[in-house]
Amino acid sequence: MGTFNHRRYRAFAPVHKPDRRWPNRRMHHAPVWTSVDLRDGNQALVSPMSVEQKLRMFDLLVRMGFREIEVGFPAASQPDFDFVRRIIEEDRIPEQVTIQVLTQAREALIDRTFEALKGVRRAIVHVYNSTNPTQREQVFGLDREGIQAIAVRGAEWVKTGAARYPETEWVFQYSPESFSTTELDYAVEICEAVNEVWRPDQGQAVILNLPATVESSMPNVFADQIEWFCDRLRGREHVQISVHNHNDRGCAVAAAELAVLAGADRVEGTLFGNGERTGNMDILTMAMNLYSQGIDPQLDMSIGTEISEIYTACTGMVVPPRHPWFGELVYTAFSGSHQDAIRKGMHHRRGQEDAVWEVPYLPVDPADLGRRYEEVVRINSQSGKGGVAHVLERDHGISLPRWLAQDFSAVVQAASEQEAGEVSSAQIFALFESHYCHPAEDWHLRRYRLSREGEQVAATVVLGPEARPHILQGKGSGAVAALVDALIQSWGVRAEVEQFDQHALGSGTGARAMACARVSVDHGHAASAVAFGEDTTEAALQAVLSAIGRSVAKNNAWSTSAGQPAEPEPKVQKRSEHLGFLGDLAKARYS
Incomplete structure (x- = not known):
């Protein structure tokens, strides 16, 4: 194990608080947000x-919409x-x-701070000093009284x-500073000493900010600390309690949320x-956690993409693709079962856009953050028929029947495995066209006539080449049945239509139509x-003709070149009026 030895560390001591109340509370409104991006970040x-x-x-x-910005x-x-001087002198601070x-609790620094703020309409002056035992002993070499004296002088x-x-x-x-690793009774004592100087009970606006400067405990322990502090602070009603959490244990958001339940009024933090x-x-x-629970966050995040872009341009930091709510891939499903559920959920919402948002795998509407629905379903080798069908319908207006979606998903999966990555919407459509749409x-159907x-x-x-057309004639209960009979009569080819689906792609007399067929030959x-x-x-x-040609090619058993020689071409219509001759093709099979 080398130096990787857990015995060098000790568990964080819990707070003895049998009267804790915060676990039974609910959040009903957003706290006061304070951005510290321009300082801490x-x-x-x-x-x-x-x-x-x-x-x-x-x-x-x-x-x-931030009302407080450090x-x-x-x-x-x-x-x-x-x-600071520029935003004051150029009057860039909205009312x-x-x-x-x-500022640190040092006189020269405090004087310089007020010099920078000269002429500002309203400002928060934030003074701090470290209070936990480790810093008292190792950094300052002072006892409790010595550290408290620094805080009191800074307040003065x-x-x-x-x-x-x-x-x-x-x-x-x-x-x-380092409130979360400071003895709670001492934290209360030193804050009360500062309040004695500032006198919030006499009208001075005061914020007591309680940082987890280094996150050292589980979030529930931090919540206990906040509630313990609020319960014991004299004059609690005259001050605003703020928290400033760091993310050393990856729990900063959870700790801040629980701290608000425990009594905090205000939360400091940064973008991303x-x-x-x-x-x-x-x-x-x-x-966004609040927003997803139906609570107004008091911040406008509808420009989510722009927020990410400006953040990256200003800080040089990249937003991780799996970052909660704002990452590039957080509203993207590659899994086949997820894609199918999202597609069905989106269909279910049609016509009831004002209803409570409930779509599988999407905790909020991506459009609320300025995201496009095109980003929701993307295709790779893990995707299924639902995702492939969703992309074709979303981007190209093509709705596939379930049996064909399943067939085509195997084609897309093979392409994705060959590409070793994501398959774009354009690539999916090209695969669809090349695989199914070019007889x-x-x-190739040239003309037909029905009576x-x-x-x-x-x-x-x-059908066939213009220079060497093939003419087939047959009869049946519908147009497709007549075509199948014509193949039997003319060439002795027995075709079975196993699946069939058709629908119009638009409205009106000039509407285009799409048909899908699955056929086996002999x-x-x-x-x-x-x-x-x-039509x-x-x-x-x-x-049907295209599917027969593909089936023949699969079986290598027969081709039209072995059929009867071309006959003189009759005068037939390029298209007929749709006479309703197709019959119940979704259920019927022809042979």
Whole structure:
């Protein structure tokens, strides 16, 4: 095992809280969202954003509806300072938006922070210091009293700095950094000491932000910590409780959701979870989680594709294709059974678009995020007949009967395996055309004529090359039955129509029609074919002829070149009026 030794670690201690109430609560509205993309997310980038990139990101966050945006650490770097000054001086901060800035609890940094904020209408000044035992002992070498003194002095400097700019509406925010690994009684004690300086009970707006700076426990333990803190904080009703979760254990979204149930009013996070190490809590995921439960997230995510594009352009970070809600592939089904269920679910919704959304495998309507239905079903070697049929219907208006969809899915699967990847919609249509829609020349329908002779239909059919046409005549209960009889009478070929389907592709007298047929010749291998015609009769006759030609080719048993020589061509119509002679072809078999 080498150094991979689990005994070097210890379990996180749970909170003794037999009176926990949060598991029985439900969320009914969104928390206050605060984006920290321009500070926490920016600091985590290999190449921090330029001022122009930060402006683009800021404008995106405003458009999405964020009311609080942390715009930087102006005392820490000149680019951050310049950016804060620019959005203030250029009046780029909408009236409904409050900017937030971060500073350590050091006097010079706090003074520089207020200098950057000069002239702003309203702002949150966020001051922090580390409070957990590890940092107290290993970084600062101070006891509880020493760390608390840092927090109190920082609060006093913030209060003094704000007094120099009475024209601004100030909100003070304090974070006991690494709250989740700080003793809970001490976290309450230090926050109460800060409140004694700021006096939220006397009207000063105060936010107490409780970070899981390094996620160390299961989400339910973090929720217990938040509820414990809220239960014991004096003057809880005068402050706003905020959480700031990191994703070291991959549970930041869950922890933030449970924290809101436990009493948090506000959630800090970033788009797509950008941030140090494994990142911050992903606001987009949590907001969409609420949306999928019928709760207004108070953020506009309908421009999902644009959000992803701007995020990548500004940060250089790519949105993973399986990212919850926004990844390229999250509304894509490759599995055959999933594709079939989605197709049927979408059909079921037709005519009831205002009903509650319930479609298999799609927890929300992709269109709500600006995604196209074309992305829902994509085809590879794992796909089935439902997916292939859905793509043809969605993109090309071709509805396949179940038996043909099953046959064609094997064709597409073979192509996908050969390509070793996804098969595009255009490739699927090309495969469909080449495999079913191009009859051999000897089986190409040139003309036909139908007439009624008592209870039967008489058919004269001309097929084959123009220079050497074949003329067949026969009778039957319908047009296809007459064609089959003509093959027997003329060439002694016995064809059995095993499957048949037809439908119009449009409306009106000029509508085109499609017919699908599966035919076996002389009890040999069956073959399928599809034909399009000016009417259903023309399409039906060509589909049967094409399928016969394919069956003959499969069996290598017979061809029209062995049949009777061409006869003089009679005068027949290129198409007849559809006389209803097809009969019940979906159920009948002809031989």
